[in-house]
Amino acid sequence: MDGLHNQVFAPLTLQELFDFWQRFPDAIPFAGGTELVRGQGWRTFELPGNILALFRLEELRRISRTERYLEIGSAVTLDEMLGLGKILPEILKLAVMEIATPQIRNLATIGGNLCCPERRMDSFAAMVVLDARFELRTANASRWIAAGRFAPGLGAPVLEKRELLTRIRIPLETWQHVSHCRIGQARWPDSEGAVFSFIARTEKGILSEIRLALAGKELVRDREIENSIIGKNLPLHRREVDVFNDRWRTKLQDATFPEGLLRDRFLNLIEQAAFNLAD
Amino acid sequence: MTVGFILNGEDVVLQTSSDKRLLDILRDHFKLIGAKAGCRLGRCGSCSVILNGKVVPSCMVSAFRVRGGEVITIEGFSQTDEYQDIVSGFARAGVENCGYCDTGKILACEALLEKIPRPTKEEIFAAYEGILCRCTIPRILAEGVAAAAEIRQRRRYGRTP
Numbered sequence: 133m134d135g136l137h138n139q140v141f142a143p144l145t146l147q148e149l150f151d152f153w154q155r156f157p158d159a160i161p162f163a164g165g166t167e168l169v170r171g172q173g174w175r176t177f178e179l180p181g182n183i184l185a186l187f188r189l190e191e192l193r194r195i196s197r198t199e200r201y202l203e204i205g206s207a208v209t210l211d212e213m214l215g216l217g218k219i220l221p222e223i224l225k226l227a228v229m230e231i232a233t234p235q236i237r238n239l240a241t242i243g244g245n246l247c248c249p250e251r252r253m254d255s256f257a258a259m260v261v262l263d264a265r266f267e268l269r270t271a272n273a274s275r276w277i278a279a280g281r282f283a284p285g286l287g288a289p290v291l292e293k294r295e296l297l298t299r300i301r302i303p304l305e306t307w308q309h310v311s312h313c314r315i316g317q318a319r320w321p322d323s324e325g326a327v328f329s330f331i332a333r334t335e336k337g338i339l340s341e342i343r344l345a346l347a348g349k350e351l352v353r354d355r356e357i358e359n360s361i362i363g364k365n366l367p368l369h370r371r372e373v374d375v376f377n378d379r380w381r382t383k384l385q386d387a388t389f390p391e392g393l394l395r396d397r398f399l400n401l402i403e404q405a406a407f408n409l410a411d
Numbered sequence: 412m413t414v415g416f417i418l419n420g421e422d423v424v425l426q427t428s429s430d431k432r433l434l435d436i437l438r439d440h441f442k443l444i445g446a447k448a449g450c451r452l453g454r455c456g457s458c459s460v461i462l463n464g465k466v467v468p469s470c471m472v473s474a475f476r477v478r479g480g481e482v483i484t485i486e487g488f489s490q491t492d493e494y495q496d497i498v499s500g501f502a503r504a505g506v507e508n509c510g511y512c513d514t515g516k517i518l519a520c521e522a523l524l525e526k527i528p529r530p531t532k533e534e535i536f537a538a539y540e541g542i543l544c545r546c547t548i549p550r551i552l553a554e555g556v557a558a559a560a561e562i563r564q565r566r567r568y569g570r571t572p
Binding site for chain 1: 430450451467473475537538
């Protein structure tokens with residue numbers, strides 16, 4: 133504790149963490165801290181008055197794997213995630229590799245990345261298309277929420293008061309077609325940009341599953357449009373791709389996000405990904 | 412706040428405020444000026460240090476983050492055989508010496524070679540994304556890292572696999 137500056141609490145267990153949070157409701161969780169100190173070029177940091185340092189919580193740093201799922205603690209660093217190698221789904225690997233620099237990825241955590249609205253265009257779209265689920269915990273309860281419902285709109289995620297993202301559960305499935313594209317400024321948050329994530333599975337020349345999402349100011353995903361193209365023979369006919377693209381065009385016609393050039397880029401990426409399915 | 416950690420192999424304890432950067436603690440308190448105050452935004456890599464075995468920009472690390480951890484600066488790293496491998500490799504390839512970016516270049520090379528003993532050119536360029544260097548052209552830097560990798564392999568195993 134530092135009477136003049138900040139009060140830092142570094143709990144060893146989640147119980148200790150929630151006890152402290154109860155006493156200091158304004159405390160801010162601090163895992164890698166890269167988002168909190170980002171852009172502070174001056175000599176000392178401007179930190180919150182009460183800090184909940186998460187880096188000593190072993191429970192949040194665990195990585196486990198079952199036959200069907202990969203579970204990652206929210207305080208696992210982005211570099212540790214990349215260290216999982218082939219276990220990590222390709223789309224998530226591509227997304228994480230595009231975040232900041234290797235040195236910052238040694239500090240930044242996946243939980244922080246998902247919880248910061250400014251970083252919504254990093255790994256979030258990949259989590260959504262993979263149908264990942266997030267465990268959110270309070271002192272007395274825990275709940276699981278689908279990635280797509282974690283932060284559906286602009287701004288902060290749907291965390292309740294003194295609720296913490298503790299675990300991320302990612303289904304381990306095989307995807308033959310993976311495409312990830314960042315639109316806008318590379319590697320750093322960009323309020324005008326977005327991230328496009330696309331995965332697809334084919335079986336015996338038939339498109340058996342397709343998922344795509346665009347994450348930026350808002351999250352764009354439509355299961356109904358995705359389902360409309362499932363079951364088609366590959367390679368897709370020009371007309372089938374046009375119909376698929378027109379559905380998206382109609383959906384986004386009056387949307388506030390994406391608009392203008394970003395919308396055109398999104399539609400082009402969908403078209404390109406659909407044509408690449410034959411490769 | 413009291414912060415205790417291992418600095419270049421020695422236990423150290425100091426009184427500081429939690430909003431201080433590791434970079435400033437190293438430079439002002441311990442007079443270890445090998446980590447340079449470049450952009451202070453974590454983008455240039457000139458303040459790189461090894462924290463708990465990982466290369467991080469010390470300007471992005473607050474004082475309380477290092478409590479109980481281990482920090483190796485370029486001064487500490489320069490006492491190791493691994494450092495000699497890298498500077499020999501860099502010298503062989505003609506990598507420029509620079510007061511600012513050398514720290515980042517050397518520690519980024521160390522981080523890469525510990526992870527991938529024989530990196531490809533693409534892996535080398537990816538590892539150097541966080542290092543701003545205007546003194547050495549990327550091709551020569553890649554040759555320097557490859558030479559360092561070869562020297563390290565020879566020192567450790569007596570041959571190049």
